[in-house]
Amino acid sequence: MKIEAKRDLRRLITVVLASLLMAINIKTFVRTGGLYPGGATGLTILIQRISQMYLPHEIPYSPINILLNAIPVYIGFRFIGKKFTFFSLIMILLTGFFTDMMPAHVITYDTLLIAVFGGIINGVVISLCLSVDATTGGTDFIAIYLSQKCGMETWNLILGFNVLILGAAGVLFGWDKALYSIVFQYVSTQTLHTLYRDFQRQTLFVVTDKAEEIAKMIFDETHHGASIMHAEGSHEHKDHQVLYSVIAADSARHVIKRIRDIDAHAFVNSIRTTELSGRFYMKPKD
Template identity: 75%
Template sequence: MKFDVKKDLKRLIVVLIASMLMAVNIKTFVRTGGLYPGGVTGLTVLIQRVCQLYFHFEIPYSVVNIALNFIPVYIGFKFIGKKFTIYSLIMILCTGFLTDMLPGHVITYDTLLIAIFGGIINGIVVSLCLSVDATSGGTDFIAIYLSQKRGMETWNLVLGFNVIILGAAGILFGWDKALYSIVFQYVSTQTLQTFYRAYQRQTLFIITDKPEEISEMIFKISHHGATLMTAQGAHEHKQLHIVYSVIGADDAKKVILKTKEIDENAFVNSFRTTELAGNFYMRPKD
């Protein structure tokens, strides 16, 4: 396990900022609105409220959250990456302790506003963590493990887990808060998709006179191969070369800019891939 001082210091700073934002979000929006975020965070909040309402004692957020993250953290160390898991563990610990320590401040009692702005902050926090190869814990570990190691689609699994949490919350505390929590999760997901694109796929069709150079460049930047095809223009009946490749959306902009450097006359058609079957290279977590 090698350390790069500059890179790892940046990762640590980003994780600490993310943990602070997450704790503030929980104390300012989630608790004020009585919402239940997705994943282990939502389960932690649910367990806290059950203990308060039915057993009349308050259990610290950090204790519950760390206990629930034990198995996901083990999966991270064992199967995903040690540094990845260490930074994720820092995120989990700091978020837990800060949530217990920081005072709560009420900005608004409007539950819809709380759901929207709380969801935006939650999506930004998760995006920050993922951008430096860390997670906020819980189901993120399991989702990344199943995506990278098993090639499984994880959306239904995570959604099913969240449905169980919201169902329990609705039965115990009322369905209005559970429904507002769906708004929170939807806004969070949309924010995440806007800011973090590593798990999105982009298809490129590039018409060029330099197919070999461009295909080599694509592999160098994204570690993905390309398919070379020949075609004929319908108007001038000129023979054309087409480079076809599917890459990560976070690499697409770099590839397109480099393509224009190699061949300024290249024609690039780029669009999002919504479904993909077969082997697709994923950068391993460190």
């Protein structure tokens, strides 16, 4: 229980810091550049700017964002995990609170710099949340649900969905901001790919004489199986075993180190897997 309580406290602290960083990004880079980050956040900002055109006062960030996240939060509770969704909901509520309460601050008026560095911060925030099993809300819930159900990376699909939102912003408010927003979203997605690798796959080919021992280690460490094939070296014509396994990319470095501990002479070829069909173990969200 103590270990779980410490883990939950770490998750809570990370979520609070991430929500604060997200609000700072919105009130400095995003608002100054007139950008639309995509997802529920971008759609919230788009609705706020539409309200400025037709209403006496701008609608606050929080009520719009909470309303837009209602269905994604339901998907999270129903299909992903209750505690996972609970911490994500804290992220959504705190981001709205900080965004509404925090004064705007200008760092630079250069829109390209805003798109690049704002996108990096956005990607870091999403990665922070995902690293402690939470999300920033909105389309992140949908991306994780599809990743778990279909066993594929879906962040580029979400990027395509966000481009549609940005297209609507371009029609209403001008294409220059919409195009810079696409740069923002692309940088954010690539930052996420770099920092968070849980839904990426890595294929291992291991030439070894201790395949059974290595296969057991892989299963114990990652819950993934392996296939063992017999091979003959072309130079010395010695018999060897080739172990084939697909694991989560974030486990690859640790697994390769363990392989070296078992067989220092093993030949390991690690390849990124871009498409996977069939059964693949996914650690469930809590």
